[in-house]
Every structure is written in structure tokens, then in C-alpha cells.
Amino acid sequence: MKTGILLAGALAVAGCSGTPAGNETAIANALDSNVTDGDSFVSPNLAGGSWEGVWKDPAKSIENFSRIGLRPGSYEKKGEVWRSDAEPTPLTDPSGDHVVTAYFAASGDEESLDKVAFTLVEPQLSNDQQARDQFEKWVTQALTQLGVTGGDTVVKAIHGEKRMEGKLKGGADYAVTRETNAKERRLTVTFARAAPILNGTDPTAR
16 A cells, blocks of 8 residues: 555545646645655554554654655654644645645654644635545545544544544544634544543443
8 A cells, every 4th residue: 555545535536526736736745755665555554453552652653644644743842742743735736825734743742642633724715625525535544544443433523423522442532623713714633542441441432
């Protein structure tokens, strides 16, 4: 599975719907910048099938995020938390006036992660459903390659078919939040490390 598969589905949709070529090029270049001759293929289930595999080793997780094309920055202390902020990924033509952009960040402490977040930022003057669809693919395909739960659940939450926050199987809570101001609209999908369940089960997990 090539690293660039992360947004292959979105690119295929863009290619057949008349989206400007700059859109395809921007996304493809953002992903291909991480592909090297020695690391051109990745396997699914990179986190070992559980969110604990994301949380427990920041260095390994940052490496995995890079391998699937999220382009994370270095994991370092910023204020009171440790954090990695990925390079922004344009989901519309980056040469346009109102670029829709996706962001990714991971945070925690020196020993472990406790949160990852995917954010879609749409300028108020933009109304691009295709970019929203691409964002959903970006999130779900990243989780699929990591081998963790939550992709289908958060997409349904985005569309009002599930609660905006809840628990997932495998050690994570999710939340979908929206913010709007005069300049832009923000949609953030957050996965946070779940608190331990004392009896080992959690009937609310999805």
C-alpha cells in the first residue's frame, strides 16, 4: 500500500468531477513529499489494532503519522504540553482566493500521547462540498491505516447520525466540534485517550 493512498479516494473523486488540477496537485504533493525509496509502502494496522498503540509511544506514532502522509512536525514541548503540528494540507486549489485547508496535530506529554485532532478550516466565502468529502476520507483512511476504530463513527457524527461525542472501542473517546467566526468555519474531530475502565468493560463504547 503506497503512502499516497491516504487521499487516493479523494483524488479520484476530484479527477472525475472537474475540480481544478491544482487541487489534485496540492494534495498529491503534500503526501508524496514523505515517500522515500526505502519507505514507499506501508502496511495497515500500524498501531497494532488498538488506540493504545497510538498513545504509548510518541516517537513511533509520529513516524507512523509520517508514513501515512499526515506530515507531522517534530514532537516537542510547547508551553505546558508536548505537541506535534503537521504541515497544512490544502483541499482546494492552493492558488485560489478561499483555500479550504486540513490540519492535524498530536499532543500529550514526554512519555505518551493523549490526543490527536483533525481540523477542517473553511473560509466563510467558500462552499465546497467536495473538500468536506475529502476531509472525511482523509480522517477515515488515516485511522484505517493505523488500524484503530472511529472512522465510521465520526463521519456519522459529522452528519448528525451519531452523538457529537462518545466512547470508542480500543481506548479512545471522540468529539466532533464546530466553531464559526466572521472569517472561517472550523470542524474539529478529536480522539482522546480514554480513562481506564475499572471492571475491564465499557458498555457505552462503540
